[in-house]
Amino acid sequence: MPEKEKLRAHQVVHDPKFLALVKKRNAISLSLTALMLLVYFGFAALLALAPQSLAAPIGSATLGIALGIGVILFTCVLTGFYVRWANTEYDALIGELKTRLAAKHAEEAKRA
Secondary structure (H helix, E strand, O other): OOHHHHHHHHHHHOOHHHHHHHHHHHHHHHHHHHHHHHHHHHHHHHHHHOHHHHOOEEOOEEHHHHHHHHHHHHHHHHHHHHHHHHHHHHHHHHHHHHHHHHHHHHHHHHHO
16 A cells, blocks of 8 residues: 555544544444344243243234244334434535545645
8 A cells, every 4th residue: 555545544544533433333333233132132032941922822923923023123123223324424424524534635735
């Protein structure tokens, strides 16, 4: 990698707004992952530890079927939340960061 590109990469990686963006993205991703794992493994644990309770009838189905569908719907909701966040906040912050850094690089190029 040429020296100029290394300098640009260093500036981006150490930019306070970039670091804040990475921190926020990681927090959201880890939170959603933890929620999904909790729901999925909670359902699996219920299947393993109390299968008879999941056999309880609910209308023409069972509690297990209803909870299984609930796990799938919960996944869709989490995905929708993440996509909405990424398309509104995250993309806007990335665009802002790109614009600011491009202006900074253009200014540096004029001086050079």
